[in-house]
Amino acid sequence: MTTSPDPGPVPEKDDRPPAGARARRFWSVRRVPAAVLAAVLLGGAGLLLYDVAAVRAGRTAMAWRRSLAHQLETRPLDDPWVLAAAALAALIGLWLLLLALTPGLRGVLPMLRTYPDVRAGLDREAVALVLRDRAMEVSGVQSVRVRAGRAKVAVRAVSHFRALDDVRADLENALAAGVGELALARPPAVRVRVARPRRKG
Template sequence: MEQSASTAAYASTQPRGTRADRFWSARRVPAGVVAVLLLGAVGLLLYDLLSVRAERPAMAWRRTLADELATRPLDDVWVRVGACAAVLLGLWLLALAVTPGLRGLLTMRTDTGDVRAALERSAAALVLRDRAMEVPGVRSVRVRVGRRRVRARAEAHFRDLDEVRGDLDMALEDGIGQLGLVRQPALSVAVRRGGRR
């Protein structure tokens, strides 16, 4: 299947015998930010603890924090705001850890278990749009490719709408099959009469 220059496919290696699941995002930026912040906080705390062990006074921020934690009541507004922020941050990090990400990639079938391939949803939509424009009577068409459904909205001009819809269904079903996706999405086609331009 020929692809235009704007289409894109991705490939990676995987161990033999694994399923062709979705691609997982590396999440380098969130992981790097969290790692740098934790490293800085732990390093600062360790330095302060070593200073106290060397019989020097603790840093002012740690004394202030200890006093605030010991004296501020739990129903204080700032305690609740800090707790909510910590919970939201933790939930966000958990969501990043357990979700694949890269929703724009559709996993493709491969003949070997050593290679994984994926097609961008925008590239799949472009290929299917080109197939739809080859159907006689189609003036214009918009194709949206999701993970579970392909939606095509077409305008017809000189043919009967039912005939155009039937031909469009066949062309897009064939096009979806030729994309070689692991999970073939369902097809939804709507055809209407185009206005004069």
């Protein structure tokens, strides 16, 4: 009889996605456009329903509805006002479709997804603040302005001593390390500009 060695405990399956897995942008709930559209539709529908009910009760239709019916009856389709109203309605419809099909929340940068059920993001202002703190640690930097975008981070630093090329190189290294520590799904490119302080007078 032969025996085989004990293989030991079976390792648990790691269901985490690999590093660099695609992290999609966060979707906006679009509260303001939805509220405005709902209010306009509700007000228009309520006013029209009230007028129709009043006419059914034997009263005269409101002046705006009689004027609108007259305009629709007498104006041709190629009238400039009709074309302008149609163009406006088409633009509003395209805008609503764009809002429905795009995620929005451009100010939130998605982070790498370590676990499939956990999503995290960083506000662009928080990214700029973290990178500003990292830049201020570089020797020779007097002040820094950081502007973080979705794909690029613009850094303007003022150095009051040391060679500008050395300060720029140290800034690029420090900021590259800072961007890597943020664990963003799409790390933005860093553009650094270094200048001397302006002389007063």
